[in-house]
Amino acid sequence: MSIADQANNVVATAIPTPHGDVWLLPAKSDDKLRLKPVKQKSTGVSAVLNSFRYAWGEAGVVRGTLPLLQLNQKLGTDCPGCAWPDHDGKRATFDYCENGAKAVAHEADTRKLTADFFRSHSVSELSTHTDYWLEQQGRLTEPMVLRENATHYEPITWADAYAMIADELNGLSSPDRAAFYTSGKATNEAAFSYQLFARQFGTNNLPDCSNMCHESSGRAMSKMIGIGKGTAKLDDFEQANLVLVVGQNPGTNHPRQLIALQQAKRNGAKIIAVNPLPEAGLMGFMNPQEALGMLGVATELTDLFLQVKINGDIPLFKGIMKQMIEWEDAEPGSVIDWGFVNEYAAGLDELLDDLRSADWDTLVIRSGIDRESMRQAADWIRSSEKIILCWCLGVTQHTNGTQNVCEMLNLLLLRGAIGKPGAGPCCVRGHSNVQGDRTMGVWEQPKESLLDRLQSVFDFDPPRKHGFDSQRTALALHRGEIDVFVSLGGNFLMALPDTRYAAEGLAKTRLNVRIGTKLNRADLVAGRQSLILPCLGRTEEDVREASNGRPPRKQFTSTENSMGVVQSSQGKLTPASPNLRNEVAIVCEMAAATLGDRAKNPWRAWANDYDLIRDGIAAVIDGCENYNEKVRQPGGFYLPNAARERQFNTDTGKANFTVNPIPPDTIQPGQFAMTTVRSHDQFNTTIYGNHDRYRGILNARRVVMMNAADMREKGLQSRDPVAVTSHHAGETRTLQDFQVVEYPIPRGCVAMYYPEANPLIPMTSTDASSNCPSFKHTAVTIERC
Incomplete structure (x- = not known):
């Protein structure tokens, strides 16, 4: 996009970074849109066939099938997809869904990203591809670094990566110039270790994906x-x-x-x-x-x-x-x-x-x-x-x-x-452990009782000032107030609204660090330097060298589902690379390198024995007493939930009725209320394919779903190219090269796919109480291109 286009409030899809121009959306859509009737029923044999087709295509017959037999079973592997609970009693042999099978196959992928791949592709060139293409290149296999003024990632040892992180963090003028983001896929052990590391370092800047959803x-x-x-x-x-x-x-x-x-x-x-x-x-x-x-x-x-x-x-x-x-x-x-x-x-x-x-x-x-x-x-x-x-x-x-x-x-x-x-x-929570992450203390506004327990158990003075949530982190990044940004999984860039604004902020850092299994666009929008730290998938076996001279031991982790059940999860697959480490170990080793003698807990021992972490959880988190024992029970255990017993721990000691006014009507004549939706071939920001089978929209994601009468009124037909402009507080943002399709949605309303529509959504359009972004309600106008 030209400077003139930007001046006319057109959302440019490429931004300058220290490593070249990076595209936030491919410069030109190559969608070949096909439309089918909207389906009136879901699942059935087509879902089963699609599950196995995707699993075998990504991971092969054996590697794609074996983890499914362990998925959501007692003492098996917790699904890395959504947080829907499992039965307390007997479970079905095949207790997973189509998207769960895709999530497993996605991390069991037999394709591998090696140093040769990164030597062949600059970050600028990689950014011209779709998010789906980036994910389809395979598993990350070794730590990679994007050095100052470099255009390509190159290999780095684990020790040198940790040393780089420690140098940057310890060189900050204030701990609050760092932010530690958490994806809801992180396990309890990783989340507890992560929040403890951040607070021992000295900040409550713990944004997480729940800031943007529930x-x-x-x-x-x-x-x-x-x-x-x-x-x-x-x-x-x-x-x-x-x-x-x-x-x-x-x-x-x-x-x-x-x-x-x-x-x-x-x-x-x-x-x-x-x-x-x-x-x-x-x-x-x-x-x-x-x-x-x-x-x-x-x-x-x-x-x-x-x-x-x-x-x-x-x-x-x-x-x-x-x-x-x-x-x-x-x-x-x-x-x-x-x-x-x-x-x-x-x-x-x-x-x-x-x-x-x-x-x-x-x-x-x-x-x-x-x-x-x-x-x-x-x-x-x-x-x-x-x-x-x-x-x-x-x-x-x-x-x-x-x-x-x-x-x-x-x-x-x-x-x-x-x-x-x-x-x-x-x-109904989204990512598999987003509720557990909050239980483990990942929150920018921690309760004093949590901080008091951390102080007592781990003998340090936790920061008491509230930190930044996800949206406030994005604002602080843009103001140049965050120098080091660490991401425990996820795709922070594409999960946020106002994609260009978020990218401009990330490009101002001194160091970006992301722990993950596959490449995504957040790896391409880097500040002065960037690190990709590859981790094991949840379905992969994790063997760590034990302390005290004991032989290597298989480790397991734990998660909490939407209904407050905590259970163990242990992978069985051979890791995609011998150079991978569990996210738990990566967090602990990163903390050990950064904190040194300042921390009283043995971070390096924690990295090799997750039972030690669970002992810490038991000493700090309500309801987790005897955690190591309880989490080993088949099916796990329920955390306490006083409201289930009609004990309401509110300011009145009772359940509180509330008065909620009808929200003001902000949609002006000629405008539409736009909501973002996920397609059937995606989970959060992860794109498994370009089909939305149930809605009958195939081979395309740059789509605007619109009521037939509204389309006639504007002289539009299905597949017409359109530009969409959002309107908020006198600001406009425009996306071009989309196609409009007829869809049974109420008049005055339209739907677009997330995250493609995210550039239209203002960063500051949030809930006054929760600061959650308004992904589901944005005023837009639509014009034929």
Whole structure:
């Protein structure tokens, strides 16, 4: 892009770095878009075939199949994909989904990135390829360094890499000029070690991926029920009368959840789905573990589909509850669970005043849901004693994301649907251990009780000043306030909004360090120097030299799922390279090199014996007493969750009702509300392929999904090239070379793929409470190119 284009607020896709110009999106799309009908049911034989096709294509028949037999089994390997829980009792032999199989195959890849590859490709040339192409080049096999003014990565020894990190960190004018990012894939042992390293170094700059996804959920639940985690368990789905699935696409992002929804339906529950897009996984499920499912016979899941407008959740739930209160006022005691409310809840009067004063016309217009549909939902809710409410990022990634979650929790509290079998909030986390990372202390705003325990156990003075979350880290990077940026997995650059802004910040550092299994675009946007430290995948065997002269010993790690179960995970595969190390060992060795005698815990011993780390976890983290013993139990153990027992550790000592205003309508005439979505062939920022099979969009990701009537009004047809411009606080950002396609989405709304649409989303458009970015609601205009 030219300087003139940049001046006209066109989002340039290339930025200057100390190592040459780096493209944030390929300069020209080579998509060959094909369209098929939108599917009305998910999974079945096609998902099974795609799983094995991908696994065998990436890893070969043997290496691609063996880890699947261990996946999600007791004392097996925890899936490196999503955080959906496993059954406490007997588990199916094939207890994984299509995306889980892809995640395993992705790290079991037999292709290898060697020094020859990096000698042949400059970082600038690598950046001209798609993110999918970068991931498909194979596994990282040895530490690589991009030195000052160099254009190519070159090999570096582990010892020299650690020495470089130590020199840069110890040379900082302040510990707060470093930031330590964590991906939700990091295990408990890695996360605990990482946060301890950062705090012994002297900073609470611990941004993590939850800042960009479920931070709003944690804030809302902590405020209302006293814990930032859901209370529903997997077995509760078998007992539920009603399940609400809100702002979530389980068929793509959490396919094993469909089995729980199917079981709920078979036991007599009704399901209400709330979403702007009619996702296949919300409609019908062909269970691949059953003969009929393999033959294409689907269980119809959704009984009532409420196709809400983007960010219409608060007016929808306010309308449902308003109807419930009208019935309650007409017949006292017929709707509200007064036994629960009087004993366990506070603040109901303010909520009732808000609901009674709400205007019906406004609720209908702003939600996009007619009053009769709201009445139907309210009727099922008032007649159900056991209600589970599931939600995901469609709810949280708004400027009012925390309030969205609060309004839904109000509904559960009115019905007393918490702290009893078959009921409760079910916050469906994304990455496999994102909840565990927070439990282990990865948080930029640590509680004083955690810092006090760290101080007592490890004999140092932890920093007390709050650090930067992900978005504030990006702002600090751009201001030149962060000199060293360390990433424990993930793809920080492509996970953030405002991609160009984020890249400009990363390019200002003195050193970027990323621990990972494969190359991604974050490795190409470097400051003065950059390190890639290759780690083992979760499915690979980890053998470490033991301390005290003992023989080498196989290590294992642990994770926490969405429902608070901690369990062990041990890989079985031969590592892709003998030069790989577990992320746990890398963190410990990095800490040892940096801290030296300043740390009282034996970091080098920790690197070789993860039991020692778990002893530290047991001494610091609530509910983890006797951690080494409990995590070795088949199936693991539940962490304490007081709200499950109707003990609400809030400021009032009770569950708190809240009042949540309808968000202002920021979409101006001629504009559309844009939401980002994931395709079926991706998980978070990882792209497994270019197909979105259930939505019928193949071979393309630069796509804008748009209502047919809106397209006609603008004179557009499917496959037309368009430019998309976002509007926020007087700023505009434009992406070109996209194609528009007709899709059954509400009028005035459009959808685009994440992370391709991220450059449109302002860094400062965040939730006031959680600071979570508004990936799901951005004002855009669309014009034909």
